[in-house]
Amino acid sequence: MSGWEPGSSSLKTPSRTVTLGRVQPQTPALRTIFCNDRDSNFAHRYKGNSISTTKYNIFTFLPKGLYEQFRRVANLYFLMVSILSATPYSPVNPVTNMVPFSLVLLFSLIKEAFEDWQRFQNDNSINNTPVDVLQAQGWETLQWKKLQVGDIIRVKQDGFFPADILLLASTNADGVCYIETANLDGETNLKIRKALEKTWDYLTPEKACEFKGEVQCEQPNNSLYTFTGNLVIDNQTLPLSPNQILLRGCSLKNTDFIVGAVIFTGHETKVMMNSMNVPSKRSTLERKLDKLILALFSTLFSMCLIGAMSSGIFIDRKYFYLGLGETVEDQFNPSRRFMVIILTMLTLLTLYSTLIPISLYVSIETIKFVQSSQFINKDLNMYHAETNTPASARTSNLNEELGQVEYIFSDKTGTLTRNLMEFFKCSIGGEIYGTGMTEIERGIAERKGIKVQEVQTSTGSVREKGFNFDDVRLMRGAWRNEPNHDACKEFFRCLAICHTVLPEGDMSPEKIKYQAASPDEAALVLAAKNFGFFFYRRTPTTIYVRESHVERMGKIQDVSYEILNVLEFNSTRKRQSVVCRHPDGRLVLYCKGADTVIYERLGSGNDDLNKVTRDHLEQFGSAGLRTLCLAYRDLASDLYESWNEKFIKAKSSLRDREKRLDEVAELIEKELILIGATAIEDKLQDGVPSCIQTLSRAGIKIWVLTGDKMETAINIAYACNLLNNEMKQFIISSETDAIREVEERGDQAEIALFIKEEVKNQLKQCLDEAPQYFCSPSGPKLGLVIDGKCLMYALDPSLRVMLLTLSLNCASVVCCRVSPLQKAQVTSLVKKGARKITLSIGDGANDVSMIQAAHIGIGISGLEGMQAVMASDFAIAQFRFLEDLLLVHGRWAYIRLCKVVMYFFYKNLAFTLTQFWFTFNTGFSGQRFYDDWFQSLYNVIFTALPVVFVGLFDKDISPSLSKKYPELYKEGVRNMFFKWSVVVVWAFFAVYHSLVFFYFISASSSTCRDRSGKMFGLWDVSTMAFTCVVVTINLRLLMMCNSITKWHCISVGGSILVWFVFIFLYSAIMTPLDRNDNMYWVIYILMGTSYFYVTLLLVPVAALLVDFLYLSVQRWFFPYDYQIVQEIHKDDIHSTGTSDLLELKQQLTPDEARSYEISKLPKEVSKHTGFAFDSPGYESFFASQFSKYVPPKAWDVARRASMRSKATPK
């Protein structure tokens, strides 16, 4: 448990804290901006509006880029070797040693430069976008980068705001404008911004010139949803709110143009201050690779040490032919043996440098890049046609990590469920309406053995997206005949009035579209429409509803309700209220919210109704439905007036405005009268249950972390096959009588202590009970359900170990009522405490911390906001695609990467050891066996390409089989292919092969000669050896392939061919510059002898026959699981191959291709919107409550903003 600290370790740096929704104090607290007065602002030296997201510029590129490269140990090592090889101690030519290294460096640098160039181009095109700026009586078109704080600018429809600006005037009535904030939070619904009444007139350039305001506001910060400031105009101080601020990155919609004053520019805009780099994750395999490299380094040093020591012993004046006179240089001076050892060490370090695979990282990066960009991103199995969303790998670092996942942490809403809210049932005045049956209810019924008959939908029932309700008692005006028709009326009115939905499009019931902050809200307004209360227009002060006439059927009347106050939803309040004035002057507060909150605020009386409704709420909850309570309150006008004064005061306060607003709201939201409750169905995503079952067969444990109620969570878990009745379920809940009792007493310290004790007891009890189940193999699986409050205490360091032990033994865990922070804590509990590989999947802003905490973060794309996707490592459109992502792509990536790494290890070891054995025969002098170019091109040319193809194409079994036998995935979880034992086996073969290479060839060449009796020299022998090495090493690759495509053959054959072509040219050409006397004509001499051909036949076979024996024995006696599956399906492999082919041909219809092409374009406006009951401030709310830091939201908004502006033509 060492290394586990409270919270996530990455959260510790305070500079990373982002408190969205709360303003951080800044020094100096205020910024004063003189609008339309560049000279006065000049003194403040505000930053310009040009942005730069590049990492380098022309001058810093080389030093900085090289610095980045040399932060890798391997590169640093090769730099050292290159320097060493320029000294006289080097046995090799410095140029030839630097070539592969520079190639590798160049490759990486070009990649960096290319990426940075793209960023630069992007910045450039953004900085040069034109905008209209007020200059001397008229609009002048300037570039964005020339914009300054205080400028008055004009933005036209569909234009992007170039900076954070204060809205002054709009062409729309009442100074209103509409904006789309998709670039900031992914929400595509339109938002209203409203200028202060005082500034409405400054629309024309003539008027605007006269505008001389002074803005006093907070310093630039990254909080997207807050703004505090005042506008001082004509000696009047007017409060400013986020409502008047238009943020950079948003675009103007449905408004001809607006006029505004620039407040924050360039990097000081909120969107830019929010853009930060996601800390890059490294995969476990790569970390293990570091260890392997370290092992190689130690091998290298011991090899050098052995060689150097022996050379110190060997060197002697008796070898007169070595000319070791008195003035001999230090390296060969027998009188100074210690120096000999030291210097030979350097020589050998250069000589054996090929042991460290220089091209390994480049190859791995290339492989991973192709895997993610070509395979994962373009897999049609993970392409969601409905939302036109392909999978997308946002990082290519973690492909193989996907093959080793052991724990999945999943969000519920939007991930397991569709977040497609449909109005399903309701309870009005103590009566349940709605005849539908949810999937969950059906599942429960099936488990109970009750046969479910299909409910006949009554003819002519209304079905549209978001409304799945059918009850003859209510529909088509029938509610008038109900006994509680007054309650019904109030219920529908509340639905139609109390919301923040914007109608869009034509004002007819059929064509209207509702833009809502949350799908629940839209569903409720939609329901009101279907019940005959059609909300069709909203102005800032009025809501228009087309109501069916209360008394008479078929008659409709337009009623306008004056909206006096809107008390908005946030996650603290968990409710939303509207104060409105009916046309008849009646003042009513309508309120809707979570049951707990509403029940607290109900007036006395009506206990029966409250109790019945509560029962209904529980019934809905257990059916997996999302519930809301509706209530209202009639207000006396004097009471309202006095309250309204307080409200206005709170609204214009500069500090703690939100808190004060909450307090004021508290004053009026009381003594409510309950009307009823709504139940909205949250549908399961396609294929979730079967996917979960497959994944759990693969040995992956799935934890559901949700903010929902326990009943909902458990039922979703049932519906998804996560829990079932055969399981032993442990439930740790804070909803016990004992706890409630203590809570009622209200002493916080006592509550904490009590709950902690309670949780401890429960945990202990579970732990005592658990072993008897998981010790017997046939016993039931275990499941754990825990709620957020208990979890808070269970995560305490003293109880954490117990929680971990218990939960690791459970097949599935459900955490409900958890905050985003707790999601992250649970994730890192398993990640760090149990050292297992974790994956988090979620779709909303509340999952961001969890996504970042896990080894792999997956965002669900295509529906909710982009926040989760932006923070994620992979984005998929549907939960069920996890099956493909993990079992197919992850598994393959893991197996392939393991093979690549092992092969690299083997080929370099075998090659270098040959050299090592030769050292023993040269008096340990460090003479090179191979020519310089052989040695340097060995890694980058002669053996580079085939292994990349293995990393791309190797396929042990087909995707369908991977999914049919999910158990195969366990091989990856157990890390079967990258264990030290595997390394040892490869090392053994490397040693054996190197012995064969060296001794077979030296033994057989000792008397070898051509037909005229001429003997071979050193370079003839080494060329022979190198030929055998290249052939053998390349053929060995083919032996480890599970599937051999033509590319394998081409690359292996090509590599060998390239070697021959190279040596033919190399030994035939003698340039005056670099005379290769050593190698001249060598290959032709060699190939003129029959010895060459016999040896070339013998050596590879002698080497590889042992490998073949190993492979046969391994498969025969100790087969891997996948090998058995291969054998089972050996015969149908070919048939599936061809049927695959046919299928593919069919799939590639023009339509398919087109939609696929479209899917690759930057995403256009999606149909979906955010989640109202989960406001963006949610996270920070919990954070501040627990006084914990929250990881920054990595909305890479700036980049996204630039992407968008580039994609959209002007």
Added chain:
Amino acid sequence: MTDTNRERRRTRETAFYLFTQQSLPACKPVLTPGWVITIFLCMGLIFIPVGLVTLRASHSVVEIVDRYDIECVPEPFRIDKISYIQDDSIPKNCSRFMKVHKYMKAPIYIYYQLDNYYQNHRRYVKSRSDKQLLHGRKYHDTSSCQPVELNDGQPIVPCGLIAWSLFNDSFTFIRERAELKVNRKNIAWKSDRDHKFGKSVRPFNFQNGTLIGGGKLNPKIPLSDQEDLIVWMRTSALPSFRKLYGRIEEDLDADDVIVVNLINNYNTYSFGGKKKLVLSTSNWLGGKNDFLGHACVVIGSSSLILAIVFTLLHLKYRRPYGDTSYLPWNRKSLSG
């Protein structure tokens, strides 16, 4: 034209599609017992004959080896061989008798063999100047020749340790009182003679220093014709090596006795090296070397044995291939 273009584009798209969907057509070899046995059998069937042929070739070579470094030091000097070899005043003549035990067909190659002589030592290998060898004294940058670069301020041609330590024992062969003609032309690789050693470069200032390493060169003959030097300068791969001395172009009959008159100049005594004289015939494979043949036979026969072992295993304990009960999760469920 457009049709073929479209066709081509379509093929390309399909290929790319197959690539991204990772369904490129591939052959998927599975090592079934049949394959294992077949491959071992094939290897056996290929390598045993190859091995036998090579062995036979190796055996057909007749080779006479005579180590002479000790015998050629007269009895009194054997205690201190080094001073003997370094004393120029003592004549180094020596006679050896070599008995031909088998008919040797011309050409018969004469080699001298040195053991424990590190011609592949790093200091030694690099101590030469290829450009000087080709261009002669015109080429000045001979720093690589250290420490045998200059003598009395004059460049040495050929410079460097390799040339300096040129082997200088010489051999004459007498059969039945008649001297056997030894052809000492064309003993170096043609590529070396033509391209590495200058035709107009003549030895200069060679072996004039205080320390004399080995043989001298006739300063009148250009380097490209100094074949002993050329042979010597093709450095050997291993510390034990043979170099070609010449060819006897007459057949030798069995039981012929050959008298070798040699001058034992070269000092291998200081470092304990051996000197041997080798007479050998040649065939298509080269000289006498059983290694290749033995290796092939061993590999071939072990493959055969493995093939038999696997066949027996297969017959006796037939491993059910593709048996689902082998899968661990099935095993567990069986036991549970």
